[in-house]
Amino acid sequence: MKNFVKLLVVSILGGVLTLGSYKVFIEDEQTAVLPPVVNNTPNVIPANYPGKIYGTNADFTEAAEKTVNGVVHVKNVAVYRGPRTMRDYIYGNNRGGKALQGTGSGVIISPDGYIVTNNHVIKGASEIEVTLNNNKTFKAEIIGNDETSDIALLKIDAEDLDYLPFGDSNNVRLGEWVLAVGNPFNLKSTVTAGIISATARDLNTHDATPQSFIQTDAAINPGNSGGALVNINGELVGINTAITSQTGSYIGYAFAVPSNNARKIVEDLLEYGDVQKGVLGIRGGSVTPRAVEELGLETNQGVFVADVSSQSGAEKAGLKEGDIIKQIDNVKINKFSDLTGYINSKRPNEKVEVHFLRNGEEQQTEVTLTKFETYTINPLKLEVSNASKDELKALKAENGVKIYRTLSPKLPANELVGSIITAIDNEKVYDVKDVERIFSRINAGEDIMITLIDKNGEKQRIVWR
Incomplete structure (x- = not known):
């Protein structure tokens, strides 16, 4: 009988200790994850x-x-x-x-x-x-x-x-x-x-x-x-x-x-x-890890200026090749789409404050945006813009318009963008208005011959059918 009582006491004590351990080591953790509901009415x-x-x-x-x-x-x-x-x-x-x-x-x-x-x-x-x-x-x-x-x-x-x-x-x-x-x-x-x-x-x-x-x-x-x-x-x-x-x-x-x-x-x-398009007048791209390594840049974000267009607002404001644009007005520029997204909300002749790094030093300048004229050649899925004197000189072209971008993934953008179209159906072109005038009289379905100078300076004739 005494043995039975002792066994019962030990069992009860073991249960109490087990329950106490549960309360100390487990229940407290659950309470920390699920706080009590103070008010059933949602805020x-x-x-x-x-x-x-x-x-x-x-x-x-x-x-x-x-x-x-x-x-x-x-x-x-x-x-x-x-x-x-x-x-x-x-x-x-x-x-x-x-x-x-x-x-x-x-x-x-x-x-x-x-x-x-x-x-x-x-x-x-x-x-x-x-x-x-x-x-x-x-x-x-x-x-x-x-x-x-x-x-x-x-x-x-x-x-x-x-x-x-x-x-x-x-x-x-x-x-x-x-x-x-x-x-x-x-x-x-x-x-x-x-x-x-x-x-x-x-x-x-x-x-x-x-x-x-x-x-x-x-x-x-x-x-x-x-x-x-x-x-x-x-x-x-x-x-x-x-x-x-x-x-x-x-x-x-x-x-x-x-x-x-x-x-x-x-x-x-x-x-x-x-649509009135204003541009800074630079060419460049987002700062990438590869650019940081190859060019020894001192920042991991921003837009690297690879080229400044002649007579552009950027050139007149003093921006130079190698500058890294970090901010325009109150908008931080971490990548190129930050820059284009903000500039696309502006018009020609508006002024923007450009903050940039040059040789590791922070500088700023006020840039007046210039007008950017383009024309979309729908049959060719190309958009062309006026070419600057420097761009014509670089490819030894006397006249022409620049292929600004392609509008179809089927076209070789890397080869075409930056090339100079000098003539359409053997008629010389000097600006986007010439291109628009020529295409206004071309009937749908007609063959179109484009004379261009590619980025390697080679003259080509391409027939679009």
């Missing part, structure tokens, strides 16, 4: 909250409600006519019809009906139909477009429309909440949420002109093109444009044209009828 932060927002307790409802009525459904309609027979003439049949080329989204930016969308949404359209969130439909007029930036401006005959105010895309921050609003798969007024994943993202892999997109993980799918990327205050910070996906649908990588760039293009189209 809701309004969309116009002026402070910083942490976690996922932000309320998107106000921003969404502000935005959906300012985003429209855009239909690209092609009008076609079939072959006419004698019976058609007798009975008045036109044997025509309409075909839906594609759909996308657009953003109302003024109460009187101006709408921003992507150029690829309305490209080739005979008619454009715009449907508001209240299901009213309007015919839209194309005011202007810029193929390079993939931005187009439309106008509908309407008044007192809900519209989205432009935000400052230079102020977006990594991790900031954003909403994507559009019409994916023809589902109207769809709102998705995400964060800013990156800024000044360059997707261009087939020519020498870097692009500058805002990257987000907000879900964007086919049909979202031309829609709005807005911040938590309902301000427009981007025009949704592209996704990177092997399937063609969202996998977490979506891209938008920054609102500052889109706004500048819209203002140019309204005031000038085309």
Whole structure:
């Protein structure tokens, strides 16, 4: 009996020690991971909250409600006519019809009906139909477009429309909440949420002109093109444009044209009828680990100036080959797409403050941007610009225009970009206006002979068929 009591006491004591050990070594750790719930009522932060927002307790409802009525459904309609027979003439049949080329989204930016969308949404359209969130439909007029930036401006005959105010895309921050609003798969007024994943993202892999997109993980799918990327205050910070996906649908990588760039293009189209491009007047590239090693650079980020164009704002301001641009105005320049993204929001004759390194010393200078004229040769998928005297002299050319970039991945950009076109169909060209004049009278389908001097100084004749 005594043995049984002793055994019972030992068992109870062992259980107490085990429970105590559990409380000391295990339960305390769980408490540190899962803090106690103090209040079952969720904390809701309004969309116009002026402070910083942490976690996922932000309320998107106000921003969404502000935005959906300012985003429209855009239909690209092609009008076609079939072959006419004698019976058609007798009975008045036109044997025509309409075909839906594609759909996308657009953003109302003024109460009187101006709408921003992507150029690829309305490209080739005979008619454009715009449907508001209240299901009213309007015919839209194309005011202007810029193929390079993939931005187009439309106008509908309407008044007192809900519209989205432009935000400052230079102020977006990594991790900031954003909403994507559009019409994916023809589902109207769809709102998705995400964060800013990156800024000044360059997707261009087939020519020498870097692009500058805002990257987000907000879900964007086919049909979202031309829609709005807005911040938590309902301000427009981007025009949704592209996704990177092997399937063609969202996998977490979506891209938008920054609102500052889109706004500048819209203002140019309204005031000038085309896009006014200002340039610093340099050629160069992002500072890379290879450049740091080979050139002995003292910084790992920035834009290395490889060449300064003659008579450009950069030359007049004193920038030189070998300088490393670190900042323009209040925008840090870590890579070349940072530079182009900011400069593309400026116009010719505007002044910018350039901060740069020269021989390891920080310096700054004020640069007046100069006008950059280009012409897109659509049949050849080439964009040409005026060539400077130094560029002509370097290739021993008496006249010509420079191939500024290629517009098709099928073209050998490394070989063509920088070459000088001296003649088209044996007619000499001196500037982009000559190129535009010649191509205005060339009929579609005609063979085109281009005479050029390549980057090695060799003269070539190429026939495009």
